[in-house]
Amino acid sequence: MAKKVEVRIKRQKDNQAEPYWEEFHVDYQPNMNVITLLQEIQRNPVTVQGEKTTPVAWDCSCLEEICGACTMVINGQVQQSCSALVDNLEQPIVLEPMRKFPIVRDLLVDRTRMFEALKKVKAWIPIDGTYDLGAGPKQSQTNQQEMYLYSRCMTCGCCVDACPQYTPDNSFVGPAALGQVFLFNQNPTGKFNKEERLAAIMGDGGIQECGNAQNCVRVCPKEIPLTTGIAKLNGATLSQALKNLLKK
Amino acid sequence: MAKPKFLVVGGGLAGLMTVIKLAEEGHHVDVFSVVPVKRSHSVCAQGGINGAVNTKGEGDSPDIHFYDTVKGGDFLAHQAFCKDMCYKAPAVIYLMDRMGVTFNRTPEGLLDFRRFGGTLYNRTAFAGATTGQQLLYALDEQVRRYEAAGLVKKYENLEYLGMVKDEQGQCRGIVTVNLDSLEIQSFRGDAVVLATGGPGLVFGRSTNSMINTGSAASSAYQQGVKYANGEFVQIHPTAIPGYDKLRLMSESARGEGGRIWVPKKKGDERELRQIPEEDRWYFLEEKYPRFGNLVPRDIAAQEIYDVCVNKGMGIGGGHMVCLDLTHIPREELNRKLGGIMEIYEKFVGDDPRDIPMKIFPAVHYSMGGLWVDYEKTPDGLLDPQSPRNHMTNIPGLYAVGEVDYQYHGANRLGANSLLSCLTGGLVCGPAMAEYAAGMNGSAEDSSSRLFEEEEKKWQERFEALKDMKGDENPFKLHQELGEMMIRNCTIVRNNKDLQETVDALDDFTARWKNCDSLDAGKARNQSVLFINHLWNMIELAKVVAKGALMRDECRGSHLKPDFKLEQPKDQESPEYQEYLKTWHEQNDKWLKTTIAEWSEKGPQISYEPVDTSLIEPVPRRYD
Incomplete structure (x- = not known):
């Protein structure tokens, strides 16, 4: 008989419903990931008790850990389910939705708040226009390499899921958005609007909410040095605050 | 007249560039996407974006880029589009750099370029090996800026189901389904663009994201949009x-x-x-x-x-x-x-x-897609004033990005897809604005009845899908579809297998009708949404298989060994002259765009000439 993989999944019919658990046994295949488990359940939605159930709802798209969609809590650890290989996981494999966002259904959550935070901190470069205005500013290889680390943020939500200061009912923008402030304030053109972005993180829900637990940097799948960026931003907001004071 | 309304369906590179071009002119744009646009499939592009900036002093130029692109596509690409793309490429790369894309740098701090396939020049700008992600993020940020300014509204959980046409056959809006609630809703738009990407999921497993079902393109095709060159599917040589x-x-x-x-x-x-x-x-x-x-x-x-x-x-x-x-x-x-x-x-x-x-x-990219029109200048570039650029055969409905068909012919060169998405958007946005400015009466004035009827049709369709109680698991059926398509419609093709595939696809339609919806709920009913996709995928698979069956030649990605002409090595030999004669005969017969039009009985295939006025077709050689 084929080797089976044991999976326990926390399910919830909709935003208002009570959560419940279901267990499945899925045929093992070498090198399979959690996505394959969920796909196999779609093809045969029957629990370990032999009861027919609905396929499990979850979010996914690229399956290469570059889009950030398929994030969930696997054996207690927040991560992308595409790069979670079954061989590396203890069984039963326990799948739960992310913990800080409203649940849409089963493993699928609504991460709108993270995108709103990017709006709030003005995470963009205000270019003059899309016309042919010639080359951009020169940049050193070192600066490019440092910025590239931060520009790979997928807004997947691992960092905010792990952050003790980010709760479903507060207004903290979270480490991902702070990382983006650091990124844009480093950019040769982005620097021009540095103060605007700093102001955005100096109010309610801003950088002072960070408790320096350092969970964010530990769970980031792209190994973004979030705490380094946040520490440097801390310095920048302090001197900005001082400047503001002197201006008065 | 009321301010025109623009609807952009799809938030990858092509869609977002179109949005930016419209918003920049002060227009209001609604964006529809099945994922937060930052998660669109453009993120998967890795290697880079082409532009003949000639940073390495090799004498590269947009003309050489143009030639490489047309030759790479085995001369099936539309040359005005290609030339426009290659000429705009350096400026587009600079634009993306100005938006903050973290492109790799030379020691002097300039943009670095590397080699890619089908050219001998260092022409590809890159941001590590996640260039698509970096380019998409830059556009996502610019669009967010317009969103904060109130010019753009994003609907990131509404899926396009179909268009709304008026009595004159013009597109006046779209119908969507809410992914979270299955609620059906229509939107009015004076110009609508589909920027919905490729159909990789028709082949089951591919390098594509799970959202790339080709469903929107297929729906448009079933509503009368011509589908061009569907049989040209790029197989990427290197995948895990x-x-x-x-x-x-x-x-x-x-x-x-x-x-x-x-x-x-x-x-x-x-x-x-x-x-x-x-x-x-x-x-x-x-x-x-x-x-x-x-x-x-x-x-x-x-x-x-x-x-x-x-x-x-x-x-x-x-x-x-x-x-x-x-x-x-x-x-x-x-x-x-x-x-x-x-x-x-x-x-x-x-x-x-x-x-x-x-x-x-592995299956990677569709050169084919929705047919679009254009007008060109005497220089062979796209006429920037023309509302016809990137417009499908349905007035008011546009297509841009991988979902269109004209840039890459029979085979796309690596690092040209990010480029065609961006330059396509630069062309498409202004064309839509031009169209809306010149149209008679706005979508606001169209009868509400049109929209109510379409909504009702889709509501009934989704109720019926939810009630399906057959024996077929739709996800398993999709797996089977993919396996057959990979077996018979990818690298090597022959008419026997293709005929079998064409026949089998009719069985798939019959089996689809016997699906089990698996789920009767309303919240995020992914099964019912998938059954709708699966219908659309089967319809597109028919276009691919039939087009491949009918094209009796080898061109680019379409390899039929039964019709292969062996190229003699020695170009001076009499054998080569003989080969050249046959090649010309074959080429005259087949250098044409395949057009599929939907009918109840399956795709109706016809052919259209290809514009080769700037570069004359020759047998390709790379040795």
Whole structure:
């Protein structure tokens, strides 16, 4: 008989419903990931008790850990389910939705708040226009390499899921958005609007909410040095605050 | 007249660039996407974006880029579109740099460029090996800026179902389904664009994201939009096989010096690293001394297939060849290819800096797509004033990005897709604005009845889908569809298998009607949404299979050995003259765009001429 993989999944019919658990046994295949488990359940939605159930709802798209969609809590650890290989996981494999966002259904959550935070901190470069205005500013290889680390943020939500200061009912923008402030304030053109972005993180829900637990940097799948960026931003907001004071 | 309203369906590179062009002119735009736009499939593009900036002093120019592109596409591309794209390329790369894309740099601080397939020039700008992600993020940020300013509204959980046409056959809006609640809702728009990407999921597993079902394009086709060159599907030579998907290993790996080889001895059982240089067969370098590992994708994929399947020379006798980077310093690999190094490590478990990667070709990109129109200037560029650019045969409905068809002919060159998405958007946005400015009466004035009728039709359709209680599991049926399409409609094609596929697809339609919805709920009912996609995928599969069956020649990605003309090596020989004569006859017969039009009985195929006024077609050579 084929080797089976044991999976326990926390399910919830909709935003208002009570959560419940279901267990499945899925045929093992070498090198399979959690996505394959969920796909196999779609093809045969029957629990370990032999009861027919609905396929499990979850979010996914690229399956290469570059889009950030398929994030969930696997054996207690927040991560992308595409790069979670079954061989590396203890069984039963326990799948739960992310913990800080409203649940849409089963493993699928609504991460709108993270995108709103990017709006709030003005995470963009205000270019003059899309016309042919010639080359951009020169940049050193070192600066490019440092910025590239931060520009790979997928807004997947691992960092905010792990952050003790980010709760479903507060207004903290979270480490991902702070990382983006650091990124844009480093950019040769982005620097021009540095103060605007700093102001955005100096109010309610801003950088002072960070408790320096350092969970964010530990769970980031792209190994973004979030705490380094946040520490440097801390310095920048302090001197900005001082400047503001002197201006008065 | 009321301010015009614009609807953009799809939030990848092409869609967002279109949005930006419209918003920049002060227009209001609604954006519809099945994922937060930051998660669109453009993120998967790895290697880079082409533009003849000539940073390396090699004498590269937009004209050479244009020639490489047209030749790479085996002369099936529309030359006005291609020329426009190649001429705009350097400025587009600069624009993206100004938006903050973290492109790799030269020591002087300029943009760095690397080699890619189908060219001999360093023409590809890159941000590590995650260029698509970086470009998409830059546009996402610009669009967010317009969103904050109130010019753009995003609907990131509404899926396009179909268009709303008025009595004159003009597109006046769209119907959507809410992914979270299955609620059906229509929107009015004076000009609508589909920027919904490719149909990789028609082949089950591919390098594409799970959202790339081609569903929107298929729906448009079923509503009367012409589908062009559907049979031209790019097979990327290098991907990692997997159960859930086939993960791309970028062409940039070869652009940075990666080498393809297999052991010289059939079934050599030694560990790959133990096989000495003299026992390795670098078959691409041997056969194509000029382009080597950087022959265009159609050729590389066909050669790898030949080595593994026909010659049985794959690693361990299986369907795998080596993509070897181990001779390149680790630091350089990390800096230039970090993104794909990580993917290989995470998903396979081996470190490609130490051990040669094992790869095989996979379905990657659709050169074909929705037919679109254009007008050109005497120089052969697109007329920037024309509302016809990128417009489908339905007035007011546009298509841009992978979902369109005209830029890449029979085979796309690597790093030209990010480019065509961006330059396409630069053209499409202004064309839509021009169209809306010149139209008679706005969508606001169209009768509400049109919208109510379409909404009702879709409500009934979804109720019926939810009530399906047959024996077929839709996800299993999709798996079967994909397996058949990969078997019969990919690298090597023959008319017997294609005919069987065409026939079998009718059975798939019948079996689809016997699906089980698996789920009667309203909240995020992914099964019911998928059943709707599956119908659309089957309809598109018919376009691919029928087009391939009818095209009796070899061109780019479309390889039919029964109709292959062997090219004699010696161009001076009488055999070559003989070959050339036959080649011309074949080319005159087949250098044309395949047009599929939907009917109850299956796709109706006709052909249209291709504009080759700027570059004359010749037999392709890369040796």
